[in-house]
Each structure stands twice: as structure tokens, then as C-alpha cells.
Amino acid sequence: MHLSLLTSFLLTWAAVFNQIEYKQLIGSWQLTHFEGMEKLVNSSQYQTANAMERASMDARINYRLENTVYQFEAGDVLKFTDFENQQVVQKEAKIELIEGNMLLIHEEKGDRLAKIIEFTDKKMVLLPVSKSSASGKLIFERIEKK
Numbered sequence: 001m002h003l004s005l006l007t008s009f010l011l012t013w014a015a016v017f018n019q020i021e022y023k024q025l026i027g028s029w030q031l032t033h034f035e036g037m038e039k040l041v042n043s044s045q046y047q048t049a050n051a052m053e054r055a056s057m058d059a060r061i062n063y064r065l066e067n068t069v070y071q072f073e074a075g076d077v078l079k080f081t082d083f084e085n086q087q088v089v090q091k092e093a094k095i096e097l098i099e100g101n102m103l104l105i106h107e108e109k110g111d112r113l114a115k116i117i118e119f120t121d122k123k124m125v126l127l128p129v130s131k132s133s134a135s136g137k138l139i140f141e142r143i144e145k146k
Helices: 002-017 035-041 051-066
Strands: 027-034 069-073 077-084 087-098 102-107 110-119 123-129 138-142
Touching (some): 027 035, 027 051, 035 051
Antiparallel strands (some): 027 069, 027 138, 069 077, 087 102, 110 123
């Protein structure tokens, strides 16, 4: 019985301790790693590609990483880059931080949900939450102001 009380206390403490406030998110975040890209690199299409095709795929991966930035602003606004028809486009959405670790992004095409599974002043790891999403974690690093 003492063990279950201790376990309950530790789980409650961990939930409270991991609460993130929106003001901690404010700033610019650069995508540095995306697990979905690992799946592409490990795919048979990539593995059997010739050097030129593989270089083209690598260039597209790097282009997506270099051009994916999330800018959290005061007023619960997220400005971000997205890709439509292989073009970089700027978008803006209202955002809610729910339960201290869930991001609800209200986009024109519908709402998206992501769980913040790791957060420090310099690093944020998001896990998209959806029935059809098997994309994996997105790892962002804070862009320091110059």
C-alpha cells in the first residue's frame, strides 16, 4: 500500500513538474530532425536509388529542415512555414497550450494536435497526435536572437 501511495505521488509530481507555460514557447524554433525522414532514408526507394536520385532526396530533406521554422508569438499566435506543391509558404494559426504539454493548432484546414514530449530552453520535441499520423517525433532547437 505504501508503494502505491508513493507511485501516485511521484506520477502527480511528474505531471505538475512537466507543465509548460505558453510564454516559455515564445520565440523561433528551427526543425533539426524529423523521424519521418529516417523512414524515407531506410526505405527501399532510397536504398535502391542511384547516387543522383539519392542526392536529390537528400537535398529535399535538407531543404525541408532548413525551411521549417515555428515562431510562437504573444497572443497565442503561431507563424510557421509549410510546404504546398513543393513550395515554401508562410502560415499563421491560433494556438492553445492544453494541460501544459499539448499544442492544439487551429489551422484553416482543421485542427492539429501535438504533444510536447521534451522541453528545455533550447530544445523542444513534438509528437504529432492523429489517427493517420505515423510520422514520428519532430525535434526543434531554439533560434537564438542575435
